[in-house]
Amino acid sequence: MRQCIILIAISLFTLQMPASAQSRDVNAIKAVLGTQLTAWNEGNLERFMETYWRSDSLMFIGKSGITYGWQATLDNYKKSYPGKEGMGTLTFNLLEFKKLATDVYFVVGKWHLARTIGDLSGHFTLVVRKMKGEWKIVADHSS
Template sequence: NPTEIKAIKEILNAQKECWNNGDIDGFMEGYWNSEELIFTSLNHKPAFGWENTLERYKNSYPTKESMGNFNFEISELKLISDKSARLKGKWELIRKDDNPNGLFWLDLKKFDKKWLITKDSTISFEINIPLSLLECDKNNPS
């Protein structure tokens, strides 16, 4: 259903706009405001509930600079039913000193006439070791 696909994409684009304006509260409007919301990311315990997810975002991104400029690309979007969808894609943050990026998987449900994220699983491909340290020093082998 192209209308539903468009509505889901509009939610994500609205989230992107809020994020890039430093508005985490606005960004969170794309999530289901329920204790049943699930947010998981690699290297962190899952956050259960809307308030805990909001707190996780605010602690992880305390300033507009730390939030950076958010971009995403949807690689797959499937309607499971007329009220349920699954989406996967790539994300990236463009910041002054780094460019974290990774993958995300979202489950969405339609409540009345509005699609909301009910489950968010995100992984990051950040590498904290400079590549130069991973290469062998040919002049000084250990």
């Protein structure tokens, strides 16, 4: 009986470990998205873009189609949201975090821009990958 209790305790402890690691990952990804919100709401697109993978392979999918590359994505943001009035105040509602691999998550959420020139809102899906110890957005589909 005692051995059975010990085995159950070990099994329960082992089952808790991945959930704990996943919770740390989700919290770290939430912190990345918090950095995005802060940077956006300060009108700082360059700092907002620090959360994205700085690569020509970055993929952003929006209403105009697919954009590849970090710089092209930044350029599109600057063109689409000129100045603080165009950027407004961004909020997120994070809906789901799906672990795809030890270093990859799929994130689903809603976004809302409160602006004096008219609010905008939609949904987003992100592929977030841990590279060199940091979580970076490698693909973003926002609509």
